[in-house]
Amino acid sequence: MSKVLVSDPIDQAGIDILSQVATVDVKTGLKPAELIEIIGEYDALMIRSGTRVTQEIIEAGTQLKIIGRAGVGVDNVDVPAATRKGIVVVNSPEGNTIAAAEHALAMMLSLSRHIPDANASVKKGEWDRKTFVGAEVYKKTLGVVGLGKIGSHVANVAKAMGMKLLAYDPFISTERAEQLGCQLVDLDLLFQQADYITLHIPKTPETTNLINAKTLGKMKPTARIINCARGGIIDEAALAAAIREGKIAGAALDVFDSEPLGESELRSLGKDIILTPHLGASTTEAQVNVAIDVAEQIRDVLLGLPARSAVNIPGLGPDVLEELKPYMQLSETLGNLVGQLAGGRVETLTVRLQGELATNKSQPLVVAALKGLLYQALRERVNYVNATIEAKERGIRVIETRDASARDYAGSIHLEATGSLGTHSVTGALLGDKEIHLTDVDGFPINVPPSKYMLFTLHRDMPGIIGKLGSLLGSFNVNIASMQVGRKIVRGDAVMALSIDDPLPDGILDEITKVPGIRDAYTVTL
Ligand SMILES: NC(=O)c1ccc[n+]([C@@H]2O[C@H](COP(=O)([O-])OP(=O)(O)OC[C@H]3O[C@@H](n4cnc5c(N)ncnc54)[C@H](O)[C@@H]3O)[C@@H](O)[C@H]2O)c1
Numbered sequence: 001m002s003k004v005l006v007s008d009p010i011d012q013a014g015i016d017i018l019s020q021v022a023t024v025d026v027k028t029g030l031k032p033a034e035l036i037e038i039i040g041e042y043d044a045l046m047i048r049s050g051t052r053v054t055q056e057i058i059e060a061g062t063q064l065k066i067i068g069r070a071g072v073g074v075d076n077v078d079v080p081a082a083t084r085k086g087i088v089v090v091n092s093p094e095g096n097t098i099a100a101a102e103h104a105l106a107m108m109l110s111l112s113r114h115i116p117d118a119n120a121s122v123k124k125g126e127w128d129r130k131t132f133v134g135a136e137v138y139k140k141t142l143g144v145v146g147l148g149k150i151g152s153h154v155a156n157v158a159k160a161m162g163m164k165l166l167a168y169d170p171f172i173s174t175e176r177a178e179q180l181g182c183q184l185v186d187l188d189l190l191f192q193q194a195d196y197i198t199l200h201i202p203k204t205p206e207t208t209n210l211i212n213a214k215t216l217g218k219m220k221p222t223a224r225i226i227n228c229a230r231g232g233i234i235d236e237a238a239l240a241a242a243i244r245e246g247k248i249a250g251a252a253l254d255v256f257d258s259e260p261l262g263e264s265e266l267r268s269l270g271k272d273i274i275l276t277p278h279l280g281a282s283t284t285e286a287q288v289n290v291a292i293d294v295a296e297q298i299r300d301v302l303l304g305l306p307a308r309s310a311v312n313i314p315g316l317g318p319d320v321l322e323e324l325k326p327y328m329q330l331s332e333t334l335g336n337l338v339g340q341l342a343g344g345r346v347e348t349l350t351v352r353l354q355g356e357l358a359t360n361k362s363q364p365l366v367v368a369a370l371k372g373l374l375y376q377a378l379r380e381r382v383n384y385v386n387a388t389i390e391a392k393e394r395g396i397r398v399i400e401t402r403d404a405s406a407r408d409y410a411g412s413i414h415l416e417a418t419g420s421l422g423t424h425s426v427t428g429a430l431l432g433d434k435e436i437h438l439t440d441v442d443g444f445p446i447n448v449p450p451s452k453y454m455l456f457t458l459h460r461d462m463p464g465i466i467g468k469l470g471s472l473l474g475s476f477n478v479n480i481a482s483m484q485v486g487r488k489i490v491r492g493d494a495v496m497a498l499s500i501d502d503p504l505p506d507g508i509l510d511e512i513t514k515v516p517g518i519r520d521a522y523t524v525t526l
């Protein structure tokens, strides 16, 4: 019989499901060394945010087939390490959405009416009605940062409370925001106008310290911030200083840079701050939802069946997967590339499957393209299982076409996306059945393998332009690994595709477009 280790508190409903197929040991509060010592005995590990599943633990888990996160965030799991070892990582993307949204709303109202401190005061025997005069949320402006599952529910409820809604989410369409009663704005405007700012975004390199001394300085002195998303999105020292100096009115935090929260100035800011110990998902209902959702997936994987919410492998039949595998990677890369060229807020994606791919069996390639397209927004949380629904929720219109007559390559994939930077297209094929090549960008033929950092320019094909661009990049210490020009007619418009060794430094794109003859420049990270 299989063995499952449950290393964080999980609802009994989940344990009951696991017990149908495995011996279940519940051992919470283990130190990393203790976990490393015993993990080798187990086929599955079930956790919440309390257990940090490091590479070391994964290496020691020689029998591990699946890690189940009873919740959303898998940032406490080294997913690449698990993937490398062929361990499936699953989560419950929706089981605690309502709980987290309601916690954010409760934090907003509690902060406005000083409920925690007023309650503590009465319990101490006081009757102080003056200190705790609050503010109404009715007719105030709520700025929702991240209009995904949780942000959308917060917006719906806040609208019903009579709040005006602004939202910032570079990956959500204007239509979707309008459906939710939100005006989509840029982040600066949101910071300047919001009375309440609520964060519902993942922690990524872009969102780390998004709320810092500079952005806090843009807010109203009456602004209040709520973070029930992830620690590290707010610079805690800058936040404490802003509240102490009256630059903003207050904050309510459920998540922290380091958890459990240690010594922190945040604890000393009185009624202008509310702190909860990562309780967003801690409702009876959410805990039953996530426990059942994840336990069922662990049970299925232990029985050799696919998982429905795997974050690191496709939930597709193994035979189809084997055949399409190299093309899946091609489609995903093209999706990621065209999404960045189109500027993120993609409204329409057209997928044209060409040559031998023009069959119904190739449908997973459309899903792979969407997975790539959504990667910048969702990172490792988008997978083959959820990519279609995530795209639908973002209001992305997907058009699928097939063209069996396109025979330049055995099979090729053409994607066209319309987003905030306009309409862009890319085509790719496999060389020698495996190697991905870009064969066309914006209608210009090229033939280059994609690389991690790339730069594309649209320019006039004229003497000297390549040299000027090379010198400019050199002056910024950017090393070019390879370069190719694609053109349709001599001295007409052309596209340049450059592979560079490092990300392009800030500000250089503007300099590139100032080079005479260069009309546009785009950089992407793949
Ligand atoms: N406190 C808790 O206990 C608790 C519980 C559940 C979820 N969470 C956290 O809440 C957050 C939101 O979860 P969700 O389920 O709504 O996720 P989601 O994926 O449905 O939504 C996240 C949204 O953020 C947007 N986004 C990504 N990068 C962005 C950026 N740079 N700027 C603005 N928007 C950006 C995405 O487009 C997406 O719409 C996550 O960080 C999750 O881990 C916390």
Ligand SMILES: O=C(O)[C@H](O)COP(=O)(O)O
Pocket: 048, 049, 050, 070, 071, 072, 073, 074, 096, 278, 279, 280, 281, 282
């Ligand atoms: O990502 C999540 O699901 C939340 O942060 C909840 O974490 P928890 O399961 O430890 O409460």
